[in-house]
Amino acid sequence: MRIDVRHIAALVVGAAVPAVMLSSWLGDASESLAAAGPSPRKVAVASVAEEGYCTANLKQIVRRVAGSCGLIDASGGRGCQPADAAKVASLSGEDFNALFLPLADRVRIIQFDQAKADLDEGAVRAVEEAWADRGGASFFFVVARASPEGSVDKNRELSEKRAKAVLDHLEARFGDPDIKRQVGLLWLGEEFAQLDETFCQWKRSRGDQECDAKQINRSAFIAWIDCSI
């Protein structure tokens, strides 16, 4: 068989062109790969929430309450008494309440009967809804109060019961061992930071009933706090 130059030429050209192209592209890919290096983090990293309302004052209070109420080390006692609350807040009652105004959408006000600390059906539903609406929050605050009828001591005791009723229900309902590290209780009795009637417009467990200054303080004010402490 004779050697046909045209045959050889066609084969060489036909093979060389794509082979050179391939080689060149692969060389570029190798260079690009070497230059790329470890991929930088271009995406967000999972974290707890830190909302805009987390002012320095609010965070200071949350931190103090969390510490004083045994949330941070989970070894101390449960909850803060009214005297403690005033101390940890280092604020007037009005200023204390004002700190929570940006949380209007997060807060639910659990209402109680006079001189009672039992959760009714609406209260149970509201507590569970609030708990489920956690988002990225780290601490769940329960700030219980009492209306001014009765003695100061009785009202202090009553507000403590109201705060604990919320905690007890959460523990019984969700059985989460972490609850004790997440729920901060404050009971203010009638002594500190009483709510005014404007809070009747907030989400209440008895939203379909009338509300006045006394009724709104027979309550536990509950909310997740979306602040990184």
Add this chain to the structure above:
Amino acid sequence: MPVPENEPGFRDLDDVGPSELTETVVRRDDGDDGLLARKTPPGWLWLTAIAAAVGVYFAAVSAHDFILHLDGQVHAITCSVAPGSDPVLGASGCKAAMLSPYSSFFRQSYWGGIPVAVLALGVFAFLTAFAAYLALRRGTSRKDTGFLWLATLLPVGTSAVYYYLATSEVGAICQVCAGIYVASALTFVLAGVAHWRAVSGGPGGLPWGRYALWFAEGVAFVGLMVLVYVSAAPTERHTLSGCGRLVETKAEPGLLISLPRAPEADTPALAVLDPLCPACKAFDQRVAQSGLGGRLATDVLLFPLDKPCNWMVKESLHPGACAVTEAIHCAPEDAQAMLDYAFAHQEELLALGREDDAKLRAELERVFPKVQGCLGSARVKAIVNKSLRWAVPNALNVQTPQLFIEGKRLCDEDTDLGLDYTLNRFLNGPKAEVTP
């Protein structure tokens, strides 16, 4: 006087020397002088060569797009048959085809595998060269064109198979692939016409020796392309040691969803998935198609990129994913079936989620009656929340999908084209130190 084509005594044109051919004179074996009155018209062979060159162009474009992705970065992809058109970034039929397991071979041995486009490049390059050679050659007969026509059956047959795979398995046709299909068909048809118009090769049997040589040349073309590819493809990959590690490998019961294990599942893995995330669906399919998924004892962290339950996203990328996630947590024993359902009906569920969350939840309750009374409850929302919070101490990226194998995270660059290779290395290769 015209000479009958098949008259006995004609010499095969390939046995005619070049000097004789220049005169187009063939002497009969019986001693009488005679002229070969006809020769194969080269026009159809040139057209065949041009059609094959079109195949070279599309195969080259496809190979180039594939090679671009070997650096693990995000690149646009050519998705048009029109030369010079702008490449497309993001999801497209072309990307789906490239990421499908049919786009390359030996994926577990080479990162991305050896693209089928490289093989196509070799085949079309051979057909171009061979058709051009036959057009230039004076003594081309029907016996030669017959081989050419036969050879064009390879791309046309392969195109038919790939068209079937694209429509039935991948669910998308890439335009560049369509260009290859058309070039294959054209090459086949034109080679057929050239064969029909060619002069007879005369009496005698088929020239098997010559066919064997040409066949070997064709194989050598393809082999050369593969050799060039394998020898020049990038090998040094910094990502093979992983991209981070889980800090907390344990989770409270119920936070992670355990998927059914295959008997050979011997390696713990964690998949971070959003049931309504298209990339997660594709990732799930790639893991299954890799053939290595059975080795993984997979737990799933459901991570819906949906604002109502996930505070880490500023807007709902996959509306309705929270509801589907709740449903799966309501019936974790049916998690695989529910995930499969969510992936299979992703578009409808996303549309429902965008339209009305309540309708979506009603649909989930209709399909999975077991979740009734649980879906939307405070209890399941708390579980979803707690599972999402598990991502915080692990500092997981707010993205899906992610895969951790024995606590080591596959780099994003290795979760698509290089998944098979990386999985193989993670499961069977030496245990490398993880890149922090």
